[in-house]
Amino acid sequence: MKVSAQLDAFQKRLGHRFSDVRHLLQAVTHPSMASPHRDDNQRLEFLGDRVLGLTIAEALLRADPAAAEGLLAPRYNALVRRETCAEVARSIDLGEVMKLGRSEMKSGGRRKDALLADAMEAVIAAVYMDGGFDAARDTVLRLWSDRITNVAEDARDPKSALQEWAQARGEAPPVYTEVARSGPDHQPDFTIEARLQSGQTARATARAKRQAEQAAAAALLEKVSQ
Known part of the structure; x- marks a missing residue:
């Protein structure tokens, strides 16, 4: 061929x-x-x-x-x-x-x-x-x-790490909400908000929802770990 x-x-x-x-x-x-x-x-x-x-x-x-x-x-x-x-x-x-x-x-x-x-x-x-x-x-x-x-020694993805952080403190798992979408239909940008039961939040924007969720989780995990 x-x-x-x-x-x-x-x-x-x-x-x-x-x-x-x-x-x-x-x-x-x-x-x-x-x-x-x-x-x-x-x-x-x-x-x-x-x-x-x-x-x-x-x-x-x-x-x-x-x-x-x-x-x-x-x-x-x-x-x-x-x-x-x-x-x-x-x-x-x-x-x-x-x-x-x-x-x-x-x-x-x-x-x-x-x-x-x-x-x-x-x-x-x-x-x-x-x-x-x-x-x-x-x-x-x-x-x-x-x-x-x-690969990181502790390579947990941010969503898993944030959920474990919440569960260790007796909180419900984080909630992820799409709060905005922008850009062309064929290549949109998604803005996702991650929220803990305690009320703490963080947002992130990415080309894919899953990436935005991971980025929002990472930002919120950094915030609560400070």
Whole structure:
């Protein structure tokens, strides 16, 4: 099968040359572009999530043989969460080769965390299908290397940390409310307010609700910790 220059360049950035490029083509095909003759990446995403999880879990155990499960779990979650997968996808310009339907293209799909993260997991699975587990593990370790090395010792995400802070003081979990939305419909900015039962609040704005919630949680956690 003839490979486009775009896909050829992507394989170099990925660090894996496919024996059967059809695996890669499926991995970069969003469901909005699926057809009877073109499979989308959802099944590969399912597999890639598991390959990524096993690889990261193994890497963390090797990196810190003395760490307890209570420390390993938040580090693991930080490394496999959607935002991290999307960051890795951006680092190799995965969005550039994603095949999207017109509606997803118009809504900025190449920049969306959810789409990038799903495609990244699918690409990991495609490498696994093409070259086996060793090839997939090598790819993950290469792309995640700096993140594995630099993951915080206590890598709880801000929302989890804030909820634990509240529960330790007998408070209900924080409440997150969208208080504003601005920008174009295809790329809005969300402003989220995090509020504790005690009445303390903090706000943050981001391109995705989840990111805004995490940022608001981080700001509120900093405020109450002072």
